[in-house]
Amino acid sequence: MHSIPAARTWLLRLYPTAWRSRYGEEFAALLDDYPLTPFALLDVCLGALDAHIAPQDATGRILRALHQPRRSAITVFCAYIAFVIAGLAYNQMIEDDLPALDTSHPAIAAAYHVILYGSAVALLAVLAGGLPIALAVARRALVARRKDILLLFAVPPLSLAVWLMWGWINLNVIAPSNAHHAVPAVHHPPSNLLFVSWFAAFGLAALASTAAVSIAVSRCEVAPSLFRRALAPAALATLLMLIILSGAVAWGLFVRAEMPDYLDRTAGPLGETIYVSWLGQVTVMALATLIAAFALLRAYRTRGDEPAAEEPEVRAARYDGVGAAPQPQGRG
Amino acid sequence: MRPGVEVVPVPNDLADLGHFSDPSLLILASLAGGDKHGYAMIEDIERMAGVRLGPGTLYGALARLEQRGFIAPLPAEDRRRPYRITAVGAAALREQLASLHAFATTGLARLAAI
Numbered sequence A: 001m002h003s004i005p006a007a008r009t010w011l012l013r014l015y016p017t018a019w020r021s022r023y024g025e026e027f028a029a030l031l032d033d034y035p036l037t038p039f040a041l042l043d044v045c046l047g048a049l050d051a052h053i054a055p056q057d058a059t060g061r062i063l064r065a066l067h068q069p070r071r072s073a074i075t076v077f078c079a080y081i082a083f084v085i086a087g088l089a090y091n092q093m094i095e096d097d098l099p100a101l102d103t104s105h106p107a108i109a110a111a112y113h114v115i116l117y118g119s120a121v122a123l124l125a126v127l128a129g130g131l132p133i134a135l136a137v138a139r140r141a142l143v144a145r146r147k148d149i150l151l152l153f154a155v156p157p158l159s160l161a162v163w164l165m166w167g168w169i170n171l172n173v174i175a176p177s178n179a180h181h182a183v184p185a186v187h188h189p190p191s192n193l194l195f196v197s198w199f200a201a202f203g204l205a206a207l208a209s210t211a212a213v214s215i216a217v218s219r220c221e222v223a224p225s226l227f228r229r230a231l232a233p234a235a236l237a238t239l240l241m242l243i244i245l246s247g248a249v250a251w252g253l254f255v256r257a258e259m260p261d262y263l264d265r266t267a268g269p270l271g272e273t274i275y276v277s278w279l280g281q282v283t284v285m286a287l288a289t290l291i292a293a294f295a296l297l298r299a300y301r302t303r304g305d306e307p308a309a310e311e312p313e314v315r316a317a318r319y320d321g322v323g324a325a326p327q328p329q330g331r332g
Numbered sequence B: 001m002r003p004g005v006e007v008v009p010v011p012n013d014l015a016d017l018g019h020f021s022d023p024s025l026l027i028l029a030s031l032a033g034g035d036k037h038g039y040a041m042i043e044d045i046e047r048m049a050g051v052r053l054g055p056g057t058l059y060g061a062l063a064r065l066e067q068r069g070f071i072a073p074l075p076a077e078d079r080r081r082p083y084r085i086t087a088v089g090a091a092a093l094r095e096q097l098a099s100l101h102a103f104a105t106t107g108l109a110r111l112a113a114i
Helices: A005-013 A018-031 A038-053 A054-104 A106-143 A147-174 A191-219 A224-229 A232-256 A272-299 A311-319 B014-031 B037-051 B055-067 B087-112
Strands: B071-073 B083-085
Touching: A005 A018, A005 A038, A018 B037, A038 B055, A054 A106, A054 A191, A054 A224, A054 A232, A054 B055, A106 A147, A106 A191, A106 A224, A106 A232, A147 A191, A147 B037, A224 A232, A232 A272, B014 B037, B014 B055, B014 B071, B014 B083, B014 B087, B037 B055, B055 B071, B083 B087
Parallel strands: none
Antiparallel strands: B071 B083
């Protein structure tokens, strides 16, 4: 059947690029023969979902070993950013009360310090793993004159500038009475909307920046060894995420035991209690940690499948950290 | 693989394919009758077992079977790529069918005693 080729093209695009490079042509030929009933459409959609969830089955063991560290490094990075945003929301929620909590409740203060110091070390681990990759990608983009990659790298500073500008407009134009606050005051109902917009703008800026950097790294051809070397810092960052999460959970439990009334206070920008905010934040942190841990697990499980020798261009790239990443092979 | 590193054998068990174990069994049984491309497999399986596999299910199972070395791709013929069952695939199929045969024989014997 050739009646709706556009639909078949669209269906094929649901599959991952690596899968399409291996099975795309023969799968398209099958779709040409197969009547596109609702059952077939659903079946293809589920097949595409499966190919995304279990890509190793489509690309083969060697290609999986080559691509998995890159996928895992990007996934850990994204999970870390989500974790940091939840952590910042938590910090913003309690920072006004920290002096009182620190002096009168040592257990609560200890839990908070685990979070604080864990965050600092986790940031260092992410920088140790991510900076060499970011520099190699930027260098490669400059050498190869990849404007698309350079534009993607421009997104984080631009997002930061837009967010800062929005904060400045909030404080100096829309609500100058809040100008003495570092950020719009969350505890004052009239400024709740400003706070929500300020924090939402931060979330959007972080989302755009993370997506842009992830896409840039996934598109640019750098040596796979860079991603393999990033796995150890990524594992450390994930371990620290788990420790920080434990600190955040312990903080909530200690507060509940020692000063339960504190959790019933309204502190969130949407009028929710500290308890509800805390629950949401630790849930996001837990999900991010789980995602990072699974990504790492997949990367380490594929390490035994690494090829005996690297492609010549990849081997050459080991000397300068820049080179062509192996592309999916032709159809086998 | 790294030289000197022993290759860990892939489990010779279709149950390892989870949700795709049944389609995989059907595909192997179809290929046991000769090399076929995707649509020919779908038609053959429908004739043989009364089951019509969807395209997504077929290729999900084909990819897994190929990765485990149960089937091997042959050179494409006008965009359509035939597949062939391998010795490992034939052994896995034989094992599964023998198991099903033993189950069917026992079940029929018990039915005969009713």
